[in-house]
Amino acid sequence: MIDYPKPDSVSIVEQSSHLPRFDEWAETNEGRQPLTRAHMVTSALELMDETGLEGLTMRRLADTLGVKSASLYWHVRDKEELLNLMADAICSEIRPPEGSDDWRQRLEALAREYRRVLKTHRDAALLLATTLPVGPYRLRLAETHLATLLDAGFTAEVTARASLLFVDYVTNFVVEEDRAEAIAAAFQTDSDDADAVSGWFAALPVDQYPSLVALAPLLTNPNTEARFEFGMTTLLNGLPTP
């Protein structure tokens, strides 16, 4: 059912494998050069920036490319493959920060960089969260994490678990962060922009949800930066000593 690509086909964003050449039909095609996978992926990312992941549609993508939707399936097996390529393209922007030889600082820097990249495209975090970690650049990220932890002297088992925990934390944090922003934006249209969501929590019945009511502003009004660091610190502090 689920398509786990074979290892040798770890997909590259570049050209499709059967060398695309200008042939007898090229001159018939005149001005329009044929679609490439790379072009498809960049256009798909632009479209996602405008419409969000749920608005990214094979048909709409075809339109922006001046092509019929059926054509996309010559370049890509299905939508899932396209999404994988997009996810990998996003991860290709990650510049693994070198520097400190403290493993902790290396991990923190890597997490911040990963989060930064997740913020460069609308719904990037959601895309990464709903897509499988295949693709060379995503694998690179995982590799870097693992290597850092192994270097630090953690056991193989702790390394594997900590790495999964850590990457998932960042991804899901940004997913929630994005969602909160979207909700806030939706509310901001009417009334003053005092936090309407926190108002919603504050208006719950106090006798049933005393803590929820009391902490309403803290639960919603974000200070995202600090919250992100809090989670990261908690995770790193909680690890067994290497």
Add this chain to the structure above:
Amino acid sequence: MIDYPKPDSVSIVEQSSHLPRFDEWAETNEGRQPLTRAHMVTSALELMDETGLEGLTMRRLADTLGVKSASLYWHVRDKEELLNLMADAICSEIRPPEGSDDWRQRLEALAREYRRVLKTHRDAALLLATTLPVGPYRLRLAETHLATLLDAGFTAEVTARASLLFVDYVTNFVVEEDRAEAIAAAFQTDSDDADAVSGWFAALPVDQYPSLVALAPLLTNPNTEARFEFGMTTLLNGLPTP
């Protein structure tokens, strides 16, 4: 755009608000009693058990209820509301474990219970992850978490952050857990059931991904129970002292 229910409408799974009564048409309707929200929600959960969240469709749900899809919209504003009701119905199964007066043990027990409930329906974790925490039972869960942390002596700020971190951890853990199971099941059809996914990682180019290759079995072959506990312990250990 996004519909945050007004606080006074915190939705109850029970009846719709305008008292449903047998009236002059009741006898015309003979055997079939009218749909109720409660019935819709239980049927929707059953359907999700069979087809997964992505197979849960307003049209299919209508079919299993012996009704046309348009009818559902008399009972429910839209699909999102139905999903919220389902999420809340699932959370209503949570029996907050009492007992220990150690906050840490209380939190651990609560997390295990929450995870247990997430496992009682296919894709429950995914549903909870993609749905907003409105609905009385979900709010109860949050309230319990917050109260426990406040009781333990954490500051309001740490309580808020730790609670979000903790609930999200459990939910997302189970999402990944479910996904891994689905993938494994998809692979299991062919070949022996030796872990094909770990084989995929193991077959990556060693020179590029040495750690990934070395840790392949640990990254995929789960021992989910232990991994869940590892993450929980890490989070709890990492918290500042109350």
Add this chain to the structure above:
DNA sequence: ACCTGAACACCGTTCAAGT
């Protein structure tokens, strides 16, 4: 080699109309 036309089998939702 690459693209189109046309279809298939679906979606969520609305709304006038029925009972």
Add this chain to the structure above:
DNA sequence: ACCTGAACACCGTTCAAGT
């Protein structure tokens, strides 16, 4: 009060056919 018919505006994907 509750349900249906019929439509609207979409989806992803396939496949024979065109150039």
